[in-house]
Amino acid sequence: QEQLVASGGGLVKPGGSVRLSCGASGLSLSGSYMSWIRQAPGKGLEWVSYISSSGSTKIYADSVKGRLTVSRDNAMNSLYLQIDSLRAEDTAVYYCAVSYSSGWFDHWGQGTLVTVSS
């Protein structure tokens, strides 16, 4: 069964950092473009980051630019998202998803919740 599993979320203090991971089973990520999409509690979906299959192209939403770093390790079949200088408004479920260069997403992970609070 093809499955993405996001992990690494939790309670983090404002100004802190968190590193999210996304692993895959039954699915090779090495040839896939990937994205991170977040959803604040009770709110809609917000795309935040995209990385090409080789990792050479990275795109970030303006709302998070400068604080997020997306990376991948194709040998480990994994995707990562580092979020620095966390703010209360970063509180959200973060989903990883297989992404297409023309902007649609299939094979979503189950999401990992990041809560920013003192």
Added chain:
Amino acid sequence: QSALTQPRSVSGSPGQSVTISCTGTSSDVGNWNYVSWYQQYPGKAPKLLIYVVDKRPSGVPDRFSGSKSGNTASLTISGLQADDEADYYCCSYAGSYTFVLFGGGTKLTVL
């Protein structure tokens, strides 16, 4: 850029059809044939329903259909079923800098 505009809620009775609109601009919906739609149940990850305006992934019933005219895309669900009650999101490619924009989501209630 602003999110795409969707109605906050729509409703219909079992067996009826409903249409959810998604309005963007000439920089996103109107400029690219890369509109996708997602279904999300509470506490679950979204699921791809439609991509490239009107294409369905395998396994998605043909009761779900997509279309686009100008800056507005639409998702039509025919033969409504109780299980269709969920949140629906549209998404459009918006160029290599912005990448994509999502709509604010529409809650579908099956009466």
